[in-house]
Each structure stands twice: as C-alpha cells, then as structure tokens.
Amino acid sequence: MTAAETRTSTTATHASAPTPAVHVAGLDRVFTSKQGSVTALSGVDLDVAPGEFVSLIGPSGCGKSTLLRLIGDLDQATSGTLEVFGKRARQARLDQDYGIAFQQAGLLPWRTVAKNIELPLALHKVGKADREARVRELVELIGLGDFAGSYPDQLSGGMQQRVAIARALAERPRLLLMDEPFGALDEMTRERMQNELVRISAETGAAVVFVTHSIPEAVFLSDRVVVMSPRPGRIVDVVDVRLPGTGRDDALREDQAFFDAVAAVREALHGAPPPAARGVENR
Amino acid sequence: MTAAETRTSTTATHASAPTPAVHVAGLDRVFTSKQGSVTALSGVDLDVAPGEFVSLIGPSGCGKSTLLRLIGDLDQATSGTLEVFGKRARQARLDQDYGIAFQQAGLLPWRTVAKNIELPLALHKVGKADREARVRELVELIGLGDFAGSYPDQLSGGMQQRVAIARALAERPRLLLMDEPFGALDEMTRERMQNELVRISAETGAAVVFVTHSIPEAVFLSDRVVVMSPRPGRIVDVVDVRLPGTGRDDALREDQAFFDAVAAVREALHGAPPPAARGVENR
Amino acid sequence: MTRVRSWGLGLLGLVVLGVVWEVYKAVGPDAGVKLGDRLVLPRTSDRAMPHLWDIASRLTEPALGRSGAPLWEVVGQACLFTLKIAAIGWVVGVVVGLLLALLMQRFRLAEAAVLPWVVLSQTVPLIAIAPLVRRWGSQLRIGSWAWDSQDSVAVIAAYLAFFPVAVGMLRGLKAPDATHLDLMRTYGVGWRTTLLRLRLPASVPFLLPALRLAAAAAVIGTVVAEVSIGLRGGIGRLVIEYAQAAGGDPAKPWAPILGAIVVGLVAAGFVALLGLSLKTYRRGEVGA
C-alpha cells in the first residue's frame, strides 16, 4: 500500500527539462460518425522528457493508440496543445523527428529485410553508401545479419517485429513511438525483444512512448507508466516506476521492487486496491 | 523451490479413475513434406480423468495444437495409442463425445448467434423444440440473451468467443477441447471469460484440455498443467496446481499459492530455477 | 444521399463522354490524327463518328424492313430475343459450371485433370465452334423436339458462361476457413452436409461475381454466335444487316451496339438483384 502510494504521482510534473520531447496539454479527440460521436481522448496532459521511456497502459478502447497517432501527426486533435520537441506535430513529422512501430510489423512484403529497413532512408534521399552502412549496422543490431536478403514472409513474427523496430530506428530519431509492438509475439520472444529494446533505447538515448496491454512489460521497460481509463479516454494516473539505481535487466523481473511497481500499476488500473500487496498480471 | 518440488510430478499417474477421458501413450506425430520432416510430437503420454481440467503450455511450435487435434481426431498420429473415453478417437468424434473451441471463434458469419449455437444440434437432428430450449439456456449461460438474433459481425471479439464456447457446450460433451480460446481477447475480457469458463466447467462437470500461452491463465484454470518443449514436441513436466480446498475465484489470483504455482510452471517451462522463489509471468 | 451522388456522377460521366465525342468531332480532322503513319485518334467524318443526336434521332426513325416500326423498337425486340437466349445459355452455363466446380472440389484428381482443360476451352475461338455446334445439334431430334439454331446459340453462350462459374465457384467452395472445416469434421458430418451447411454458404461471395461475369459472358457469346451463324431475331444478326447500310445510314450500325449494352446491363442487373436475396451470406465480405 505504502509502496504504491509513494510511487504514484497524480500529476505529470516532469516539465523541468528544457524542451520536452512531447508536450501535450488539454488534448481532446472526438470522433464523429453517422452513429454519433465518441470521445476518444478528453483533457489529456502529458510531458515526455528527452530520453525518457513512458508507457501508456489501459483497457481496450481507452485511446492509447489515438494518443500515439496524435503525437505522430497521423491524426488531428479536436482541441488542445500538442508539441513535439517544441514544434507542431506536423512539423516534427516533416522533420522526421520520430520513428514509429506498430502492433503489426507492417513490413512491405515485396522488399527484403534490408530494403525494408532502408525504406525511410531511401525516401529521404540519403546517399547510397550511407544507406548501406546504416542498414548493415541495424541488421546487426537486431541480430538478423544473416537475413538481410530474406523477404518478410520468410521470417517469424518476432523477426519481422525486430525488422520493424530497426526500420523505426533507421533515421536515429530522438523519439520512438511504439504501439503494442510486441503484442503478437510469444512470451519468450517477447521477453528477448524487451531486453533488446531496453538496450537500444539506452544506446540511442531516444525518448520512447510505448503502448502496451501488459503491466509487467510496462513496468519493466518504463521510467513512468501512464494509466488511462476509457470513455472518455483520460489519464487517471502516472506511476513512476524507475527506482534510482535499478538497471533494467533480467534480474529486475524477479525483484521485489518490480513486483511492487506492478502492484501499483495494477491498482491504478483497476481502481481498487488489490487484496494483497503484490499485484500480478493475470495472463 | 520446495513448493515447486512438491507440486511437480514428473509422470502423469492419474489413471486411477475407471476410464480416463483421454488416454495418450507413446504418441508420435511426424509431418513430412517436400522440405523434409518435422517431428511435432514425440513419445507423448498423458491421461486426463473425467471432469479434470488440464492445460497444455509451451513455446510456439511445441505441438500443443497438434496434440489437441489428434485427440479431436482432426489429425492422425504417426504412432502411439490414443483413446477418448476408452474408444478410438474417430469413434469418439462420431459419438460427439467432445466439444471443441479454437483460437478464432470460427462462427459462421451468415448465421445468427442462436443459429451458430444451434448448428451442432441441427446437424445431429435434435428436435426443434429441444434445440430451441438448449439454445435459450446457452445464450443465457454466456450472458448474450439479448444478442441471440445478432450476427457475429455485430459482436465484439470477446462476445464471439463466448458464442463459440456455447457452441462447444451445446451437446453437453463430457470433454472440452480448447485451443487458446482467449488468445485474441484483451486482458479484462479475458479475465471475465476465465471466470466464466471455470463456472461452466464446474457446472457441467466436463473434462477440459486447454491450450494456452499464459502461465497465470493455465494455473488459474487447471487442475494440472502440462508443460511441453519443442522440436521434437514432448511433455517435459506435469505440474499439479490444484491445492485441495482452493476455489478458483478472483481471490485466488492474488493468493500466495497461486504465485507459487505460477513460479513452478515458469520454472518447468524455462528449464532453470528462477533467481527468486516467486516466479512471475512477464507479460 | 451518396447513392444519389454516385448516380449523378455516373450520369455526368456519360455527359462528359458525349461532350468529348462531339468536341473531338468538331475540332478533330476528318482523316483523324496520325502519329507516324499510324492513326491514333479516329476519323471524325459523319460516316465514322455520327453526331450523337443523329444516332438518337435515327432510333426514332423507321428501321426499314417489313414492319416500318421505329429503329428503337426493332432493336428492342432483338434485345429481348438475345436476352432470352442469353438467359438460357446462362442457366445452362451456371449449372455446368457448378457441377464442374463440385466435381473438382470433391476430387483432387478431377481438379488436377480438368482445370487446365477448362482454361484451355476458353482459348478456342467461338467462330470456329459456332457452326460446328449448329451442325452437331441438327443431328439431334428427340421426339417432336428438334434442335434449332437458337439452341446452338444458347450452347455457345453457355460455353462462355460456364467458365467464370466453374473457376469462381471452385474457389468459393474452397473458401471456408480451415477452422470451419475442422468444426464440421468434429461434428462427424460427411461431404454432403459440409457442402450444404458450410461450403455453399461460404461460396456466395465468390459465386455472385462469377454469376455476373457469366451473365456478361452469356450475352457476349449469344451475340457472337448470332453473328457467326446469322441467326435471325437477335442483336448479332442486326450487327451484320445494319452494317450493310453503314455507308448510306451511318447512325444505324450504332443501334445494335447500344442494344448489346442494354442487354448486358439488364443481365448484370438481374444478377445484382439475385445478390440482394443472398445478402445474409455476404456478411463476411469486407466492404467491396
């Protein structure tokens, strides 16, 4: 109980850094259709510092994807402020300030692994030599050096997802947007990918906004976990889960602090305090 | 450690009941294709007692689905013994001794909810009045009384899955075969469905063979968890997870015994003992 | 609302086409536009491109021939005649196509052996078979019923119509998910019940476009066969006969062309209606 309390800060007051990677204030998104209107997001405030890892968690339909898409300028807010590195989202998109990965790997099936990773570079007219060097670097990073010439249909789901992540990293974005990128993976691959993402994000120093359904995943990866509630989608809680001095390695998964953080998020998510102090993901 | 040890029985010695619901001995399944041959299952022994709830867990490709399909006579073993209620699998299938549910709900899109549930009854020439009574009973059971006339595309994924389960139950089978039936559901729906399945299986007294990727799910639902390993697919461990006197309700999810069982399965699955006594599902 | 809009745009499209026709006719050289020594844009003489209003007014003038009826009426009669034969051909083609699809679905060997020949059958030029069918048919006589040229034309129509049905229906019959097939197997039901309860309903989204293509094919086959064997009464025969007047009466040959389009659209419309009655079985379809 106390653990949960101390770690839960009800407002997102992390705007101390000069320009936040993401600055969201009073953001609303209402979808109107023939059937009526759905308030997907209502009054969302959030700041993500450069290099910070923030997860969005919440039940299905609470607006996680919508928020991510707004940040990526793949969708327009109904009202509110949204800045990415101090610019308008559209400008940030045109400046290629972020990389993005979706739940489905979304590789182009007619391009090889290398060509898929190369895609954003090719589109932005990066020179051939630079492109090739970067691709070589990235396929090694994701451990698919031997598969550079393979086509997506020759890869397993997990391998495809790794390629998608490499593609998102290709232009060394300062911000990574990831929408349940590991949703389709089996448990073991997922765990490996998590470790890899931790390594990559640490190496590149990019800020990450990460959408997930899994509490342990959010806790394992993040500095802060943003807990959302549906209809209308709003932020109900932001849980600080990074204890100073804890590395995000496999040992963490078995650590008491980890279980406590999971419990805290679980509590924030389900609204009521759990019967026991240790919350646990139930799948 | 000790907890794990006491609960782990390395052989499946539950054949004390008169005729087991499922009796598998020395089962092999080898797929041969142009590319070569894959040993999907090798030397699998398993008995499931009537009314018992057994989960199969293991990494992707370890042969869980294959084993289930063999039991359901949807596929033929390469060698070994397989009996369902003391009969050959084919006979059991023709006698409609089991009901089956797949990962995808697999409803017929052109039939309403009621008509989908009614399908097996209609195919087996159950009288109209009986059919209607049974369908009414089942839609209530799954809490979709108001949706009997709806078409599958008008239901959410979770609702569809419930219909599929009702369909599997329609003929009151003594054995339920379920292949990751909740795989596509979000966490909360999934939890609800688990509770419902527990209730249903208790009410009907059917034996259940349940395939899942999720350790907590397996532990929550089952009497025993069968842990498998891939290439060749074999049973590496069978973990007794039902403590006498524990009910499978929401409280269990937060119980110490539950965490211990999860840890035991996790250990069996990953091969090495975890650094701490409490294993935890990491997604 | 959107329906009104799309109809409006469709009509506008026709108007645009008409305007393009007339404008090109007005500005284009009589001898057409050449690129090198190949004509790329057509001639614009009145003989090659009659004014649209001339085509329209020609329709209201007498067709010549016995009745003295206006051209549109004569062409309309021919449309009905052609439509009737095409309908017979369509039905026969659909039945044959369905049977072939069932055979191929049921027996893998049949599929392997027959399918290539089904494809091959469509590479045989109709003009080669039309007179043959007439000749073979004329040997047939069952009781008081004797084969006549109309039957030959219907057979030709069926020859074209069966193809899309056989191919489309085969795909449709194979369309059910593996899960659904497994399900039927767990119910211990045989091929027939699986066919009735699963394969046939699941094939509807494939069957309907196939039926529409078959309808178009049946009309095409009917017209070509009518031309080939000179069967009197239909659009095809008018194509030949009105061509003879093309020099002195340039608008006239366009009349049977319009007639052919009308017949095709009516046939396609009929299949669309059929599709409405099978709506329940198309729920699985993603917005087309």
Add this chain to the structure above:
Amino acid sequence: MTATAEAPAPVDGVPAGTPTVPSRVLAPGRSALTVAAPIALGVVLVGLWQLLVTALDIDPYVVPAPSAILAELGDNLGSVTSGALHTGANALLGLVIGTVVAVVAAVLASVVKVLDSLAAPVVAALSVMPIVALAPVLYTLYGASVETARVLVAALAVLIPVYVNTLRGLRQTRAVHRDLMRAYAATPAQQQWAVTLPTAAPYLFTGLRIASSLAVISALVAEYFGGPIGGLGKSITSAASSSNYPLAWAYVLGAIVLGLVFYCVALLVERVATRHQPGATT
C-alpha cells in the same frame, strides 16, 4: 468481357497469433499430378475422339479426326505459324496498350475518387458489351486496311479486367502502410511507388492473366470483320468455307496454342509478382 471471379478483398492485417501450420501443405507428388493428370485426360479424350471418328467414319465437316488435323498442321506449319505471329502481334500490342491505359486510368481513379464515379457507367457498359460488336465501327473509325481496329478490339477487351482488378488492388493498401508513409512524410508520388502500386501489383497481374487469352481471342474475332489478311481468324474461316475442316482446325489449334502461350506467360508473371505476397489474389 470475361474476368475470373473476384475474391472478397483480403482482410486488412492478419489476425495476431495465426496458426503456425500452413493452411494447406502440399502433399508429395502433387506437382507431378498436376502435370500428369491433365495430360492423361487429354490423351484419353483425344484418343477417344480419334477412335470414334475412325470407327464411325465420321465426315470431316462433322468433326475432323485429330490425325487429320495434325497432318494438316504438319503440312501447313509455316502458314499456321505466320498466322499466329500476325494475330499474336495484334493481341500483344492490344494487351500492352489496354494494360497501360487500364493501369493509368485505375491509378487516376484511385487518386481522384470523382473520376471513378464518372467512369462507372462506362466501365459497366464496357464490361457487359460484346467488344466484337464494336469491331465494324472501329474499322470505320480507324481504317479498314490497317491493323489498328484489331489492336483496339484486343485493347478494349483487356481494358476492363485489368482496370477493375488494378483498381481493387490500389484500394488494398493496408492502413499500417499508409500510416507508415505518412509518418515518413512521403510525397504522394513516393507513396504510389513505394506502397500503393506494389500492393496493387498482384491484382494487376491477376487481371492481366484473365486478359491475356482474351486479347488473343478478341484480336482473332476482329479479323472476322475485315482488315488485312494473314491472321489466324481469316485463315480459319477461309479454310472452313472451302470445307477444308482439318486445315481449319489446324489453325484453331494454332489459336489455342497462342492463347495458352499468352496465358502461361501471364500466369508466370503473376506467380513471380505474387511470390512474397501471401494471400493476395486468385
């Protein structure tokens, strides 16, 4: 004209956790079967045909014997080949023109939605109209002593299946790919090249396969309505009109082979194009 059944559009995005098992695993020896079975059936049927004709002494104008057809084919191989080249050239040119126009039109219609609606009635009319009925007016429009009208008949026959299929393909762009291109701030042209067109390619090639043998038949039937001599169509009719049925059928055989060559080449191209796109089309 004829186009093979359209499938309902593939579902956008494969559901997560699709089974690890390929839905249909090729049994060993199946590919041998696909070659041997049709040949066996063909041999049986042609044998039966030959037997019936010889046994019943059937006149050639009822049905010529396969042996007679082959004999004529042997004697007139040069003429059949040159006829096939003549007709094949028209068909090929028509196929190319029709495909290019259809693809350009489909791209325009997919980008500018209004064009699609505007074209709808014309497409509907063309797709049900016997193109051959247009042949006489096309000869008048483009001249009776050149091949143009025949090429156009073939092109028109090709137009509809390729247009309809390509347009459907252009609409299959997956949402995730669209988002991706937007995230890359790709220009519309880049989006077309990188995603939209490659996604549509298998559909285009399916249309092309349907159109391939259609182009041959159409070019051939167009000869019927006039134009320079030398093609297979004219040869078939003139052989038949002088009661030389075995020769007529030798030309028909040439037409069949030509149609099959077009079909098989298109099929091959389609296979290659669809190689890495699971569950694309037909």
Add this chain to the structure above:
Amino acid sequence: APGASASGSGEASLTPVKLQLQWVAQAQFAGYYAALDQGYYKEQGLDVSIVEGGPDIVPQDVLSAGDVDYAISWVPKVLGSIEKGAKITNVAQIFERSGTTQISFKSKGITSPADLKGKNVGSWGYGNEWELFAGMQKAGVAVGDIKLVQQAFDMNGFLAGDIDAAQAMTYNEYAQVLESENPDTGQLYTPADLNVISWNDVGTNMLQDAIWANSEKLSSDTAYQDQTTKFIKASIKGWVYARDNAQAAADVVTNAGSQLGKSHQLWQTNEVNKLIWPSTSGGIGMISDVAWSRTVGIAKGTKNETGATIISADPPETAKNMTYVEKALTELKSEGVDVEGKGFTPVTVTLEKGGA
C-alpha cells in the same frame, strides 16, 4: 419464324423440304421466297422451309450433313467442297452471269485488272475471291503485287478510301455505295463516280448461285429424284414471277424479314434478274458447257494468296446433273411458262439514301 414455312394444319400430305440459303434473307433469293409466297411449292406438294445462312454457314456442308434437302451456293465454292468429299450435285444453275465486280472511284484510275497493281484491293474471302484472282492472273498481276484486304460487311472501308478497289456484287454492295452520300457534294454517289470492272467483261466470270442436291440420294432415292424436279420447277416459277413482278417479289422478300430498305431490295431484285434473264442456255437452270468449263478451268488454274487452287483435278461427273431441270423446263414450257425471258427488260430503280 415468319414466312419460313408454308405448312398448313390440314395439309399432311405435303413433303417437308428444307432449303439452305447462302446468306440471310435478301432479294438475291427472291425466286425462292416468291415461290413460297405464291404457293408454287405447295402446288408441287412440297412444304418448303427456307433456312437462312450466315457468315460461317457453309451451305454445301449443311447439305452434305443431311440437315437440309437443297442448298444455294456458288459453283467455285462447291467445287472445292466436292473435292474435299462432299457428295452433292448441281441440279439447276439459276444465275447465268456473275454479279461480282471490282469497283473503284474514278479518281483512282482503275479501269482494268492490270491497274490493280500496287493497290489496296478488297475481297471478302470465303470463296468469293476467285474471279478476282483469275482476272488478275489473266492480266499478269501477281497476288503479291496488291495489298489484299479482307472486306467487312459494310462498304465504309471503300468509301473512306482505305480500299482502292472493292469487291461489290452488282445487286448489293454496288448499290450500298450508290446509297451513300458523297461528303464533297452532299449528294448520293452516282455510277459516274465509279469505275466498275465486271468479271463478265474480263472473261473470268464463274458460275454463281445454283441449286445443289444430295448426290447419293439422287442416285438411289426415286422419291427424292421426283421431289427434286418438283422443287426446281416451283423455284423456276418463283424466279419467273420475280422477273415479271419485280416490285412484288421485292416486297415478298421484305415481308420475309429482310432488313434491307425498299429501294435497295428492288434494286437487288432487278439486278439479280439481270444475272438470270434472258437465259441463253436453253432456259433458266441450264448450264452452258462453256461457262462450266471456264469455271472449272479457273478453279484448277487460279492460285490464291496462299498459293492454293480451288481444285486440283476435274470434278466428278456427279458434280452436275441437268436431268431434273430439263424435265422441269419441259413441263413448264408445256404449261406455257416463259423460261427463257428473251423479252426481259429490267426496270429502272432509283436508290434512296440508305436504301430506304
């Protein structure tokens, strides 16, 4: 089909007979339609149905196949079929002259076959091309010297100038041109605008429309022999009617379902009459030996574009048999019918635009 059959309900005694035409209903076949309309066939105890042809219908093969009892076809086309095994016999040579011409606009300066060299020359094919080839051969023009274009059902290719010299039947395509407007003058074309090469003048004319019968049945079936005489007799009466009542005969054909315009139909009737009358061979239906041997000679000696000839040897004796027509003519003469038409004078026909 209207006018196709004359069978009445109470006349079971009539023998059903089918006649296969070479083309669709038009005045080219006026005599047969007139005979049907005037009840001449019925008088002979025949219930005749007329079967129309079409582009791909080969009348002589329909006859060989036994689908019909008689067929109308051109002699050179049939000679080829006979050599290919068709067992049929010319029992009445209705047309004495050839109606085939090669027409061109005056401006092209094509007045003789020799002028065809280097030109786009139209022909329908389908066995209609042999007189042209013979004429060219006679004038020393090789097939390779011209560009041969298959002519369509219409004359637009000619009118547009794509075809320099087009094949035209005097009774049909020639009239089609004269029914068309000259865009330069806004008036219909006139004969003065055209040069006409008639194969009758060149001397390479071949025998055209004849009545053909089944050789085997003729040789064995006495009822068929008898019926043949009756059929020829009634047909000739029909042709005599068409000669003496051109307008009425034209109307009969129009009523039988022909889509041709009135003036065109009358023109065709008149021109066809000119091909028959006056008969110089001893009566309509008789073949002059000169014409026959010329036809056979050309059939053996003329090569088409593929180098083939129609026939390689003389036709069998059974290719023609004048017994029946002679008998019919004798009977008709005794009935006072003018079967030679020595005094035949064609009518004057004014063609209207579009043949209306």
